[in-house]
Amino acid sequence: MAARIFFLLLFTVLIGFSANSQPFLHISGHVTDTTGKPVARATVKINTTGLGTISDDDGFFELPVITGDSVTIVISSVGYRPVERVVRYQGKTDVFIEQTVVPDISILDVVTVRAETDRPTTMTRIEGRVLDLLPSASGSIEQVLKTLPGVSSQQELSSQYSVRGGSYDENLLFVNDVEIYRPFLISSGQQEGMSFINPDMVSSLRFSSGGFDASYGDKMSSVLDITYKKPAGNCGSASVSMLGGTAHIEGLSANKKITYISGFRYHTTQYLLSTLETRGEYIPRFLDFQTYMTFELTKRTELSFLGNIAQNRYDYYPDSLVKAFGTFNNVLNLRIYYEGSEADKYNTWLGCFGLNHKPNKKTSLKFICSGFTAAESETYDIEGAYLLQEAEDQQNPSATDSAMNIGIGAFHNHARNFLDVYVFSLRHKGSFAQGDNKLQWGMGAQREIVFDELHEWEMIDSAGYSIPYSNNEVNLARSAISSNTLYSTRMHLYAMNTHEFSTRYGTTTLNAGARFSYWDFNQALNAGPRMTLAFEPEWKRDFLFRLSGGIYHQPPFFREMRSNAGIVNRDIKSQQAIHVVMGSDYNFYAWERPFKFTAEAFYKWLSNLIPYKLENVRIRYAGDNMADGYAMGVDFKVNGEFVKGTESWISLSLLRSREDVRNDSYVNGDGLTVYPGYYPRPTDQFATFGMYFQDYLPRNPSLRMNLTFLYGTGYPFTSPYTERYDLYWRMPAYKRVDLGLSKILINENSVIHDGSIFKPFKGLVAGVEVFNLFNIKNRISHIWVRTLSDSEYIPDMYAVPVFLTGRRLNVKLTVRF
Numbered sequence: 001m002a003a004r005i006f007f008l009l010l011f012t013v014l015i016g017f018s019a020n021s022q023p024f025l026h027i028s029g030h031v032t033d034t035t036g037k038p039v040a041r042a043t044v045k046i047n048t049t050g051l052g053t054i055s056d057d058d059g060f061f062e063l064p065v066i067t068g069d070s071v072t073i074v075i076s077s078v079g080y081r082p083v084e085r086v087v088r089y090q091g092k093t094d095v096f097i098e099q100t101v102v103p104d105i106s107i108l109d110v111v112t113v114r115a116e117t118d119r120p121t122t123m124t125r126i127e128g129r130v131l132d133l134l135p136s137a138s139g140s141i142e143q144v145l146k147t148l149p150g151v152s153s154q155q156e157l158s159s160q161y162s163v164r165g166g167s168y169d170e171n172l173l174f175v176n177d178v179e180i181y182r183p184f185l186i187s188s189g190q191q192e193g194m195s196f197i198n199p200d201m202v203s204s205l206r207f208s209s210g211g212f213d214a215s216y217g218d219k220m221s222s223v224l225d226i227t228y229k230k231p232a233g234n235c236g237s238a239s240v241s242m243l244g245g246t247a248h249i250e251g252l253s254a255n256k257k258i259t260y261i262s263g264f265r266y267h268t269t270q271y272l273l274s275t276l277e278t279r280g281e282y283i284p285r286f287l288d289f290q291t292y293m294t295f296e297l298t299k300r301t302e303l304s305f306l307g308n309i310a311q312n313r314y315d316y317y318p319d320s321l322v323k324a325f326g327t328f329n330n331v332l333n334l335r336i337y338y339e340g341s342e343a344d345k346y347n348t349w350l351g352c353f354g355l356n357h358k359p360n361k362k363t364s365l366k367f368i369c370s371g372f373t374a375a376e377s378e379t380y381d382i383e384g385a386y387l388l389q390e391a392e393d394q395q396n397p398s399a400t401d402s403a404m405n406i407g408i409g410a411f412h413n414h415a416r417n418f419l420d421v422y423v424f425s426l427r428h429k430g431s432f433a434q435g436d437n438k439l440q441w442g443m444g445a446q447r448e449i450v451f452d453e454l455h456e457w458e459m460i461d462s463a464g465y466s467i468p469y470s471n472n473e474v475n476l477a478r479s480a481i482s483s484n485t486l487y488s489t490r491m492h493l494y495a496m497n498t499h500e501f502s503t504r505y506g507t508t509t510l511n512a513g514a515r516f517s518y519w520d521f522n523q524a525l526n527a528g529p530r531m532t533l534a535f536e537p538e539w540k541r542d543f544l545f546r547l548s549g550g551i552y553h554q555p556p557f558f559r560e561m562r563s564n565a566g567i568v569n570r571d572i573k574s575q576q577a578i579h580v581v582m583g584s585d586y587n588f589y590a591w592e593r594p595f596k597f598t599a600e601a602f603y604k605w606l607s608n609l610i611p612y613k614l615e616n617v618r619i620r621y622a623g624d625n626m627a628d629g630y631a632m633g634v635d636f637k638v639n640g641e642f643v644k645g646t647e648s649w650i651s652l653s654l655l656r657s658r659e660d661v662r663n664d665s666y667v668n669g670d671g672l673t674v675y676p677g678y679y680p681r682p683t684d685q686f687a688t689f690g691m692y693f694q695d696y697l698p699r700n701p702s703l704r705m706n707l708t709f710l711y712g713t714g715y716p717f718t719s720p721y722t723e724r725y726d727l728y729w730r731m732p733a734y735k736r737v738d739l740g741l742s743k744i745l746i747n748e749n750s751v752i753h754d755g756s757i758f759k760p761f762k763g764l765v766a767g768v769e770v771f772n773l774f775n776i777k778n779r780i781s782h783i784w785v786r787t788l789s790d791s792e793y794i795p796d797m798y799a800v801p802v803f804l805t806g807r808r809l810n811v812k813l814t815v816r817f
Contacts, residue, residue: 027087029097031059031075037232039101042077043594075099120500120509120534122212122548122581123225124148126205135706135740135769137805139243139267140195141202143708145224147690149600149635149651150209152683152712154734155780156771156804157189157269158617162683163209164602165631165657166221167612167619170554173197174216175226176292176306177354177429178370183312183346184419184559185376187618189780189804190273191344193286193312198263200237200248201292203229209635210602211548211581214494214513214530215429215442220554220577220606228292228306231259235762241769241812242271244286257296264289272771275806280318280338287311300358308350316342318382321783324391325800331391332406334785334800342380349373362434368427368444378417385410388785388798407787407796409462411477417456421558422449440513441495450486450558454566457481462787477721477786482566486558488521496530506537519555519574526553526574542587549580560610563623573625578605595640604631609659611725613718614682616781616802620720627725629659629681645701646694657684661725676726680716688712702744710736719784719797729799731779742767742812763816768809775807 031039038059045052046065052073055061065071076082080101087095118125126144136143140159145151153161160168160182173180173196180196206225208216216223234251248263265288273282288310295303318338326332352370359365388407427444457479460467466474496513511532518525530550537543553574561572583600606629611622633656639649658678665675691709696702714731718724746752746764758764782799 026094027063027065027071027073027097028094029061029099031055031061031077031099031101033080034100034102039077039080042075042080042101044073044075046071046073075101077101118206119544119585120536120546121511121532122208122210122546122583123206124208126207135708135738135771137243137269137272137738137771137808138189138192138195139199139265141197141199141205142195142224144205144692145207146710147649147651147692147708148207148209149598149637149653149690150633150655151222151690152653152685152688153710154712154715154731154778155189155617156736156738157272158192159195160192160617163222164604164633165655165681165684167614167681167683168617169557169559169619170219170221172216172219172223173226174223176228176304176352177366177368177427178306178350178352179425180350181348181372181374181421181423183348183376184374184421185344185378185417186346187378188616190269190282190284191314191346192617193284193314193346194265194267194288194310196308196310197226198246198248198265198288198290200246200263201228201250201261201290203227209600210604211532211550211579212530213511213532214496214515214528214550215440217492217494217515217528218517218526218553218555218574220552220575220604229261230294231261235816237763237814237816239812239814242810244268258293260291260293262289262291271810272805272808275808277323277803278318278321278338280316280320283313283315283317285313302356304354304356306350306352306354308348310346310348312346314342314344316380318384323800332798333389333391334386334783334798335389336384336386336783338382338384340380340382342382343377344379345375345377347375363430363432365430366428368425368429370423370425370427372421372423374419374421376419376421378415380413380415383410383412386785388787407462407785407798409460409787411461412459413456414458415456416453418451418453419558420451423447436500438498439495440498443493444491446490448486448488448490448557450484452482452484452486452558452562454480454482454484454562460786467786478564480564480566482562482568484562484566484568486521486561486568488519490517490519490555492517504538506535506539508536509534517553517555522570522572524555524574526555527551528553544585546581546583548583549578552577552579556610559619560621561623562621564620567623569623572610572623573608575609575625576607580604590640593641593644595638598635598637598639600635602631602633602635606630606659611659611661612682613720613725614715615720627659627661629657629678631655631657631681633657642693643695646696648693649691651688651690653685653688655685655688657681659725664724664726666724676724679726679728682716684716686713702747704742704744706740706742708736708738710734714779717782717799719799721784721786721797734778735774735776736778737773737776739770739773740767741769760817761815763814765814767812767814769812770807770809772805772807777803777806780804 031042033039040057042055044061044063053061053063070086070088072084072086074082074084083101137156138159142159142161146153146161150164151161163171186192204227209222212223231250231252236249238247244267246265250261252259267286269284270282290308293305297303321336324331324333350372355367357365390404390406425446429442431440458477460477467477468475494515498511500509514529516527528551532548534546553576555574556572561568581600581602585596585598587596608625609627609629610625611627613620633654635653637649637651642648659681660678665673668674689711693707695705712734714733716728716730718728743766745766746758746761748762752759779801781802783802785798785800787796
């Protein structure tokens, strides 16, 4: 809008000076791709002067020019070949052109991050044509998010992530307006399997790391909104690698009233898990089938269906662990010999019907009915005999000789945990656009049923004494036995309006609304106003400034309500966060290529927090609103064409996230009362750096390289055997580089002779991925070894680091037809 006003004003001024000397043209047009879809945000500029504009969301543009006999304009967009178009002056002042742009082989299958469409909001749009070339050990699309500012993760096998110091459970995930739930009982990344999101079916992603509008709720940190494709033609793909395989097919009926896209995935991380220090047999098997269909009932009414079936299983038979740890001057050796096994199952089913109706061009109505079921089980009996020694040869800690035995003993871990979850929901959302205003509203009700059986314990025997030691009985180190059945109903209502207006100073967009929620479990009614104000000044340089904020409530789901002992808190309250986010972005050209610089500063007031401890990816909640806290920081990102025709980005985040447990004072050994005060939240990281980089050989653009680099200062961690949260240490920094190399063997422009076995293929890509390129040992958790080593039977504790997977090479082949 601002660009159009600028050029119209410029056009008017130039007319006054040039109307009698040179002809002028008002060029307008429509930019589409080879399938007929509009190309939004395409750059249209005059070849000689560089002045130009961009196409709107529907691919239309307007460009007033002063010209002689003719003018050459250049139309370009990331992912397409630039097109030069000569427009001649033939006595007409208004010229309309239709221009089709074709995909460029040099940027085939890139991941593109754009924020133009959602620029006035806090949402970032990520357009992913095909994410096959992204090097990812987990195969999840969330690996892209982990390179964005404000997002952190220290687990390559998990799709979970933390945003601006929040927990993994503080992030919303929607697919086609349906809220998606992640597995509840997983305790490590190797158990998790695949993310719900099927990359082959994705059309676009929209992500906000805070300050999002009232249509999203109810979580405190972030929202990831996925849109699945609505096919425009018949095609499909299949891929196979050392980590599994995928297949998908999409198409539409002859009358184009029915569309469908379905995908199947099989994933196994057995090849990666063989690099772990604990020797044994790992058997992970993850299966997933999804389908999305639309039925055009009338020109204004459409019925859709989204379905998913996922069956995930993880079997584990540990054998032994031999490792050295400690300090440079005090190296210790630990040997553990295991017996037993673990068997975990995570099965989910999802079905959703949606009815879209557009009574007129201004009004849109949608009704959604969905059902979700999860059946999870976690069962294990693992015994271990351990020997902890001080290494005799400190320069060669792997030697078998020892200077001194520190502890000898055994342990037994047992679990029979079962969880069944049923979630049924009815929702309605709508919008009405009139002039410069767009009114949006929504409401919904959700019924939840949870059956939980928790039975787990840990026994530790050190030199014949159980820990914790007692003269009268044998005690368990940890135990939780409970049975819970929960029925609850949640309801929500929201309304918001977006108003855009322009002055001579620039364009202002104001989004204001409120969200209300009610939960009958604790009879709590929450209300949260939210607002985003964006201003795009009428400057020569393309800046935009944003201010957003609001009140965000997170009513607890099942995990937050249950304490470590398995007791459900019937008086639990919603956690609350107040967001204030100030940001700006700047679009500019460097080396004649487009770039964007984004910066945001944020502060979050946190109250009624439920403290938790993070063990690998398992969150153990206190089950009570015991704490208050805050999070503040800054995020920076630069994205653009570092290499012509491809988009890459780098991000940097600085964070401070703290919480304070109320009434947690204690009396120390000197008889003084100590108030611990604020301590870091479990996902607090002072600095994170992420990079996603794409490149290709200039003379052979079909040979491509994709690289991701992640760095983050260490998470805090604490002992699971203490109830205090302020006693913590820091893990070492997380550092990881994944590299992907691919060769496009066949594309749509390839000439294939009749009779060739490759004739049906529209694309063939061979790739090699190197996970953990530099074979860095990243720490994820600890084995806590407890021994009785003194006469007072007070156990010592040793935190033995557990590392993630090492370097692995993966070969991948992808075909499209």
